[in-house]
Amino acid sequence: MNITIIAGARPNFMKIAPIIDAIKKKKAENNNINYRLVHTGQHYDKKMSGDFFEQLGIPEPDANLEAGGGTQAEQTAAIMIGFEKDLMTNPADLVLVVGDVTSTMACAITAQKLHVKVAHVEAGIRSGDWTMPEEINRLVTDSITNYFFTTSATANESLRNSGITGDRIFFVGNTMIDTLLKNKSRFIRPAVWNEAKLTDHNYFVLTLHRPANVDQEQQLKLLMSEIIEHSKGLPIIFPVHPRTAKNLQGLGISAPNLYFVEPMSYLEFNYLVERAKLVVTDSGGITEETTVMGVPCVTLRDNTERPETITIGTNELIGTNPDAIKPAFEKLFSGNWKKGGIPPLWDGKAAERIVDSLLNISLQKN
Known part of the structure; x- marks a missing residue:
């Protein structure tokens, strides 16, 4: 199974780091799984981008589309044009997108138009506020996603309410918390x-x-x-x-x-x-x-x-x-702030669950 992983902005890097680690681990156990990392270049400030690769141990991307800057529409177009060329040159069985940034939506659209299946990590999240660019990105991405990896019961419910069948929803937890716990x-x-x-x-x-x-x-x-x-x-x-x-x-x-x-x-x-x-x-x-x-x-x-x-x-x-x-x-x-607790499956093992699910999907297809 050949997976192309998309990263474009600061939050993406926190979410892909444990997924890459989990893929490497499974590959070392002789599983048929490979990845290619595409950095869209949506964020290009070093503090917002470069440091994440260094500090979180993410390998250098296989491609950088350098699509930063411009309006929402200009950036979306630049990412789609760049990623279309990259994906045609480097075919994949699956494109994995994370979060809710412009890169997430743009690469999901591009992949589907090239008949490549899409997995969305952090799917089903909703604010209900259409004035936020991120909300539009979420809605569009989830409307064309094949496999949904979710962080919460609320996200699961949101997807089911939109007509997504349960066999396509995978409640795995939060990969950003994987990164947090690993690096504390x-x-x-x-x-x-x-x-x-x-x-x-x-x-x-x-x-x-x-x-x-x-x-x-x-x-x-x-x-x-x-x-x-x-x-x-x-x-x-x-x-x-x-x-x-x-x-x-x-x-x-x-x-x-x-x-x-x-x-x-x-x-x-x-x-x-x-x-x-x-x-x-x-x-x-x-x-x-x-x-x-x-x-x-x-x-x-x-x-x-x-x-x-x-x-x-x-x-x-x-x-x-x-x-x-x-x-x-x-x-x-006054000392009256709530103590709080930790949501289910926010335990540092979300990426392992994602990769296990992807391997099962690959076996079912073959």
């Missing part, structure tokens, strides 16, 4: 630890990048003002996404306890997250990591595609109204 002992203390004189559970980590939070000047200023005002002077470490950095220019936002830092590598960022008192974010993936590490998390969004981080984990969805920040912080400082 390797986390790296970042330079800001000493610069800001940080101590365990005595600082906040902040990430913002979604348009609803960072594209409107007044909204961004109000959010930052509320976070600073109600942090009780604890250090706020803010690794600034390139998109957010551009919008922050000229706003004059500063405070003695606010530290703007460059985007961090995976091992550095999670060192901070693991030891934080609170993580404030509008990211989906980070809420999964905080849930597994038992770190309180506030999500500045009106919806989430990862409800299990709220119903089971340590995450609270408070919306995008800056007025919601004060009561959330008061709840934290």
